[in-house]
Amino acid sequence: MYKVLVVEDSSTVRKIVNKLIEDNPHFTCDLCEDLAEAKSALESDNEYLAAIVDLNLPDAPNGESVELALSYNLPTIVLTGNFDEFTRAQLLDQGVLDYITKESRYSYLQVSKLVDRLRKNLTTKVLVVEDSKTSRNHICSLLRKFQFQVHEANDGLEALEVLDNHRDIKMVIADHRMPNMDGYELVRTIRHEKRLQDLVFIGLSASGDSVLTSKFIKSGANDFLSKPFYHEEFYCRIMQNLESQEMIQTIRNSANLDPLTKVYNRRFLYEKADELFSRKATRSNVIVSMIDADNFKGVNDTYGHKTGDVLLQEFSALMKDYFPDDLIVRYGGEEFTVVSVRPPKVYLSALSAFMDAVRTTQFTNHKFNITCSIGVCAEEHPSLESQLEVADARLYNAKRAGRDQIMLRDTASKSAQLV
């Protein structure tokens, strides 16, 4: 749970801001109506994700509340009754994140959206690629102010190395002119790699050069920024691009994930299979396992269907713990498929550990134990379908042999040892 400090003398505005922020289950607000209350709140606890402060308070008529929040290094959003260009520029120079006029519900929605963005940014990695140290430092410090995890590279080649080492980077901001590999070549190289297709790429180009900017877009950039840029333009473009990417991800997840267990569905399995089986190098490493909870019907019959659903969710969560780098699919009912390209010994020891964990876990609030049976096909096959067929036949044999066992070839065992 993240805490947000709200300092505002109008009780109506306080209530609206509080409601909009706390509608999001990640947040709770501490409400203060003047500077004195804000001081004592910050003295007793300054673990706030952000501060939302009114510029003029009865006991702080000259922006002292803003200075206070900034002195605690809090990402600060300023609320004000009227828009004044001079004050706005002054506040942004002081280091506030944004300056929002109290006009309508829409303005307060902006505040709650920005606070949620800060929360997401804490785990969002951005790579800044720029050979000018001054410009790079400026962009990095703006990004850090918005709570991003920032990585840096001096040119395109260095950027590719960083992307390889930090595979969860979500956005790249890169200049056009750099030694070794320039921004265009970098974005073209990135777009060539399937893994990086969804990465947000924002190009930086010199002011007013529309040829450079269109060249960036044509090379595969999502957007561009002309240097020098305004603080607000910078973060509006960054936020907008990240939000579009998240929306695409949400749509994709709803097409690819099983809604109950949040592991992949069969549709995604077959899509992935094309990738895995199109190349001999990956095809020969594929290991397919069919994992089935034993006597699951009995769980439904004893505890009800809802508890059965919770068991499936907890069973899937356990699989995610033991097979973090493998593809986990709900094949149907209580039957799951795990597709791995890990070295067989490493993967099979994970299967063994998983079986042990299933035996000892107390599932659902009824705290009962279950077991599972597993059929594995580690031999090379021309298609996923035929590997699935073999793994499924072995699962059937494991069930027939008494359940709670793993069938790697023709013999069952209580743990996964290559035979």
Ligand SMILES: Nc1nc2c(ncn2[C@@H]2O[C@H](COP(=O)(O)OP(=O)(O)OP(=O)(O)O)[C@@H](O)[C@H]2O)c(=O)[nH]1
């Ligand atoms: N709660 C719940 N039950 C499901 C779901 N999907 C399938 N089932 C139930 O899972 C049960 C599967 O039963 P069986 O195929 O007989 O398998 P089993 O009881 O696990 O027996 P073995 O596999 O032989 O160990 C059926 O009762 C289905 O109704 C689901 O999404 N939620």
